[in-house]
Structures are given as C-alpha cells and as structure tokens.
Amino acid sequence: MIEIRIHGRGGQGAVIASQILAEAAFREDMHVQAFPSFGSERRGAPVAAFVRLDDEPVRIRTEIYEPDGLIVLDQSLILQKLVDVTQGFKEGGWILINSSHPPEEFAGLGSYRVATVDAAHIAVEHHLGSITAPIVNTAILGAFSTFTGLVGLEHIAEAIHATVPVKPEANVAAARQAAQSVKVLDAQAAGR
Amino acid sequence: MRMVLKGNGAVAHGVRLARAQVISAYPITPQTSIIEGLADMVSEGKLDAKFIKVESEHSALAGCISASSAGARVFTATSAQGLALMHELIHWAAGARLPIVLANVNRAMAPGWSIWTDQNDSLSQRDTGWMQVYCESSQEVVDSVIQAYKVSEKVLLPTMVILDAFFLSHTYEDVEVPEQSMVDGFLPPLDLPQKMDLERPAALGNLVFPDRYMEFRRKMDLAHDLALGVWEEVGREWGGLTGRSYGLVEEYRLEGAELVFVTAATAASTARVVIDAMREEGIPAGLLRLRVFRPFPAELLRGVLAGRKKVVVLDRNCSFGHHGIFHQEIKSALYGLPDAQRPPMYGFIAGLGGRDIRPDDIDGMLRGVWEGRITDPVSWWDVLEAKDPARAAVVMA
Numbered sequence: 001m002i003e004i005r006i007h008g009r010g011g012q013g014a015v016i017a018s019q020i021l022a023e024a025a026f027r028e029d030m031h032v033q034a035f036p037s038f039g040s041e042r043r044g045a046p047v048a049a050f051v052r053l054d055d056e057p058v059r060i061r062t063e064i065y066e067p068d069g070l071i072v073l074d075q076s077l078i079l080q081k082l083v084d085v086t087q088g089f090k091e092g093g094w095i096l097i098n099s100s101h102p103p104e105e106f107a108g109l110g111s112y113r114v115a116t117v118d119a120a121h122i123a124v125e126h127h128l129g130s131i132t133a134p135i136v137n138t139a140i141l142g143a144f145s146t147f148t149g150l151v152g153l154e155h156i157a158e159a160i161h162a163t164v165p166v167k168p169e170a171n172v173a174a175a176r177q178a179a180q181s182v183k184v185l186d187a188q189a190a191g192r
Numbered sequence: 193m194r195m196v197l198k199g200n201g202a203v204a205h206g207v208r209l210a211r212a213q214v215i216s217a218y219p220i221t222p223q224t225s226i227i228e229g230l231a232d233m234v235s236e237g238k239l240d241a242k243f244i245k246v247e248s249e250h251s252a253l254a255g256c257i258s259a260s261s262a263g264a265r266v267f268t269a270t271s272a273q274g275l276a277l278m279h280e281l282i283h284w285a286a287g288a289r290l291p292i293v294l295a296n297v298n299r300a301m302a303p304g305w306s307i308w309t310d311q312n313d314s315l316s317q318r319d320t321g322w323m324q325v326y327c328e329s330s331q332e333v334v335d336s337v338i339q340a341y342k343v344s345e346k347v348l349l350p351t352m353v354i355l356d357a358f359f360l361s362h363t364y365e366d367v368e369v370p371e372q373s374m375v376d377g378f379l380p381p382l383d384l385p386q387k388m389d390l391e392r393p394a395a396l397g398n399l400v401f402p403d404r405y406m407e408f409r410r411k412m413d414l415a416h417d418l419a420l421g422v423w424e425e426v427g428r429e430w431g432g433l434t435g436r437s438y439g440l441v442e443e444y445r446l447e448g449a450e451l452v453f454v455t456a457a458t459a460a461s462t463a464r465v466v467i468d469a470m471r472e473e474g475i476p477a478g479l480l481r482l483r484v485f486r487p488f489p490a491e492l493l494r495g496v497l498a499g500r501k502k503v504v505v506l507d508r509n510c511s512f513g514h515h516g517i518f519h520q521e522i523k524s525a526l527y528g529l530p531d532a533q534r535p536p537m538y539g540f541i542a543g544l545g546g547r548d549i550r551p552d553d554i555d556g557m558l559r560g561v562w563e564g565r566i567t568d569p570v571s572w573w574d575v576l577e578a579k580d581p582a583r584a585a586v587v588m589a
Contacts, residue, residue: 023196026194059464059465062462062550063548
C-alpha cells in the first residue's frame with residue numbers, strides 16, 4: 001500500500017487533487033481511498049488531504065500518520081515552517097513541491113527523494129485561478145506522474161476530465177506541461 | 193460499473209437505483225452532499241422523483257411520512273441534531289408502519305459543537321421501532337440502501353442506513369455500482385397493502401384505546417423478529433446476484449478465535465488489519481462486526497460468542513451513567529449462557545466526536561485485555577483523565 005499526504009492551503013485544490021489522484025490510480029486498476037483532513041476549511045489556512053493506493057482493497061480507515069510520499073502545493077508551508085510537512089514521513093520517501101526553486105533548495109528536509117515543479121507559474125500560464133491565487137492541483141499531478149511513475153499521464157488527464165468541472169482542457173494542458181518540467185534532485189550529485 | 197465514490201455518493205446512487213419516488217430533505221453537515229447528489233440526479237432526469245425542499249428536519253420526515261402513506265417509495269437523510277429534531281416523527285414513521293429509508297451520517301451530538309462522527313445520534317433512536325444498519329464501506333452503503341428498501345417493504349418498518357461522518361461520508365473509494373436492470377429485478381415497484389386511496393377512503397393515525405394499543409405494539413415487535421430472517425434472506429439473495437453476501441453480523445477470522453473484538457462501522461474495517469497482524473503473531477484473535485443492530489441478533493451473537501476466552505467491545509458511543517451501548521446489548525444477549533460458556537467482556541469507549549481510532553488503538557485494547565493488563569469491565573480509551581474526578585465531573589473547563 002502507498003500512502004500519500006497532500007499539503008496545501010484552503011482554495012488551492014488539495015482535496016480535489018486527492019480525488020483526481022484516486023480517479024487516476026483507479027484507472028490503473030488499483031484500489032483507492034482519498035479523503036480530506038476532517039476539519040472546517042478556511043481559504044488560505046493550511047489543509048491536508050490523503051490518498052491510499054493498493055493492489056488489494058483498502059481496509060484501514062484512519063488518517064495517514066506515516067506517509068510514503070508527500071505533495072506540497074505551497075512551498076511557503078515549508079519555507080515559513082507553518083506545517084511540519086515531514087512529520088511521520090518515512091525515510092527514503094518522495095516529496096514533490098510546488099516551487100520555483102530547484103529541488104536542491106529542499107535537500108535539507110532529510111533523506112528523501114525531492115522534486116520541484118513551478119506549478120504556480122504553469123497554472124497562471126493556463127489561466128487557472130489568478131496570479132495571486134493560482135489553482136495548482138492539476139499541474140502538480142502531471143509532475144507527480146513523471147516523478148513517481150505510479151500513475152500514467154493519460155490516466156491523470158482522464159481523471160481531470162472526470163473530476164474537474166471547469167476548464168478541463170486547460171487543466172490537462174497544465175498537467176502535461178508540468179510533467180515535462182519537473183526537476184528531480186540528483187541525490188548522488190547532491191552528495192547524499 | 194466500478195466508480196470512485198464517497199460514502200455520501202454511494203447513498204445517492206443506492207437511492208437512485210431503488211427508484212425512490214419522493215425525497216424530502218433538509219441539509220446538515222456531514223450529510224448534505226447526499227441530498228445535493230440526489231437533487232442533481234433529479235434535475236438531470238437520472239432519477240424520476242419529486243424532490244421536496246423543506247424548512248426543517250421535522251418537516252423533512254413529515255414529507256416522507258405523507259408520501260409513504262400515499263404509497264410512494266421515499267427517502268431522506270440527516271445527521272445528529274437533525275435526527276434529534278425528527279425524533280417525534282421518527283416514532284410516528286415506525287408506528288404508522290411506513291417502509292421509509294433514511295440515511296443517517298453518524299455525527300456527534302452538541303454541545304460542544306462537533307461535525308465529526310460518533311454513534312450517539314442514531315443510538316438515541318434505538319427504541320423507536322426503526323431498523324438500523326451500520327455500514328463499514330461505501331460498497332456496503334450502496335448495497336445496504338437497496339436492501340433496506342426490500343426488507344422495509346416486506347416487514348413494514350422503516351430503516352436507518354448508517355455511515356460514519358467523514359471516515360465514510362467524505363472518503364472516496366472504488367465502488368461497484370450495480371446495474372439498474374439487476375436492481376429492478378431484485379426490488380420490484382412498491383405496492384403497499386394499505387395506503388391512502390381515493391377509491392377506498394380510510395382514516396389513518398386514529399386514537400387507539402387501551403384495549404387495542406398494545407396489540408399494535410406487539411405487531412411492531414413481531415415485525416422486528418420477522419425482519420431478522422428477512423435481512424439474512426435478502427442479504428443472501430443480493431449475494432447471489434452480485435457476489436457480495438451480507439448477514440446480520442459479519443464474522444472475520446473467528447475460526448479458533450479465543451479473543452473476539454466486536455464493533456461496528458469503519459472501526460471494524462481498520463480492525464481487520466490488526467486482527468491479521470495478531471494472527472500472524474500467533475494470537476488467536478478474530479472480529480465480529482455488528483451490522484444490523486435493530487432488530488438485534490441476540491441469539492446469533494450468543495452462538496458466536498459462547499465459549500470464547502475474552503470478548504472486547506468497542507463502542508463509539510456511550511449511555512452516560514452506564515456502558516457503551518453495544519457492550520450493554522451484547523452482555524444482555526449472553527446472559528442466558530451457562531457460566532462456563534459465558535466469556536468475560538471488556539468494553540472500550542473510544543473515538544467519540546470523530547477522534548481517530550487507529551490500528552495502534554485497537555491493538556492496545558486487544559493486547560491489554562489478552563495479556564491481562566486491562567481488567568476493568570469498562571474503560572474510556574485515549575482520554576485525558578483528571579487527577580480529581582469528583583471535581584472534574586462538575587467543573588466545565
């Protein structure tokens with residue numbers, strides 16, 4: 001079973017991202033489970049969503065405390081230390097961050113596989129959200145596909161069509177662009 | 193067809209497939225997306241039903257009672273304070289013997305305000321004459337809504353289909369949504385034997401004098417007895433059609449189990465993982481999942497639990513001043529067993545107000561009891577205990 005935690009801010013689409021990811025993995029014939037952190041959401045406040053993927057039906061029904069992978073929709077959560085995103089994170093896990101910085105900038109987080117993608121810039125280019133509040137959830141899932149190899153890009157595209165009610169084409173285009181531009185930290189080159 | 197649905201979506205699909213004709217409902221978190229889903233289905237022409245928007249839960253159920261009295265297949269959904277506000281008519285629906293199906297998303301009662309899960313809302317309706325089914329997965333939700341109509345319409349009692357707030361209501365998972373043609377074969381159109389009929393005028397809900405009231409109540413109790421067998425029969429028939437059989441309870445790894453964990457709803461799903469790990473270690477643990485709570489399968493539980501070494505019951509509810517409610521009921525069911533056959537029981541109250549029940553929690557309860565470290569008949573789990581309980585009991589801070 002693969003357990004993924006998605007961190008973002010209210011309004012960035014973390015919950016929808018978890019849903020698209022589940023829809024995409026479902027198209028890979030996996031059993032899926034996706035859910036939000038069970039609070040009252042406020043725009044801009046830190047939020048989390050969770051995804052479990054497995055070849056077997058998923059029986060565990062709790063929040064995810066020890067994720068295998070992390071998706072961070074807003075780098076400020078890390079840079080301003082608003083949320084301990086790596087809490088309970090398994091060593092050797094992967095972390096994908098929406099950031100204009102190269103992944104090396106985040107090498108200090110720990111012994112993880114790190115990747116970054118400028119999903120905010122890509123979202124703005126495709127007119128998803130506004131310049132100040134871009135909706136980055138679809139772009140980052142394109143990067144997720146390339147980085148983790150867990151779900152094919154075509155299934156991400158299908159899942160976006162099944163899940164996103166507005167501008168599905170622009171969202172798919174953003175995902176495709178992000179899939180090409182994700183930067184993965186070369187752990188050896190970074191001396192780790 | 194396989195789809196990714198959240199628990200609330202599974203309810204809506206079940207209601208659509210059952211071809212409910214009247215939906216009368218009022219929104220409340222965490223139920224709201226059930227009736228939003230149904231409103232979409234009605235507006236898009238996917239469900240040929242009258243959707244009545246009302247001004248309160250009391251009126252929501254009044255709408256269901258009226259439409260059901262006229263012979264329509266009806267549905268409503270609610271949670272917590274909404275269910276409590278329905279309470280007067282909850283009794284009415286059962287007393288009038290109307291086969292209404294209601295989805296209750298378990299939500300803790302206020303105050304303090306909570307939108308998260310526990311079972312005190314539905315269990316406070318235990319003695320109203322409604323049947324209650326507690327679901328563990330979205331698959332069971334869609335299947336149980338359809339089965340509930342069939343059982344309700346056979347025994348003329350209303351059914352509450354119950355699912356945990358968020359852990360089920362807002363969790364997306366893959367679900368096999370049955371085909372309409374199959375459901376149509378399983379659940380024929382409703383033809384109530386007694387209903388409002390312009391050709392045969394009658395008065396409903398009349399004054400009943402002491403010489404007859406008890407007979408009506410006796411019939412309700414007999415209908416519950418009858419329903420035990422009907423749930424089993426309908427669960428088997430569903431299994432024949434879909435490969436997914438259901439019973440009054442579900443037994444998981446109970447062969448040779450000396451330590452039995454009993455619970456309902458999503459906590460039972462998580463418990464499977466714990467039971468598997470304990471079995472791997474050689475601890476003879478098993479799970480008994482409560483599904484149909486009313487009618488109460490006392491005889492069945494007695495048979496399954498007789499002779500076990502220890503029984504642990506997890507209640508996501510509490511009857512204040514006494515035990516967890518499932519614990520009480522199971523204990524009373526075991527009363528008739530001879531001493532040597534009657535297992536000692538250990539109750540845990542946990543997960544109230546949506547507190548997470550993790551595998552470690554269930555493991556801690558089971559291991560504590562199995563190793564003899566926990567001997568209290570009732571324990572509150574994972575709770576901050578006060579140094580001075582007598583003072584804490586009356587100080588609101």
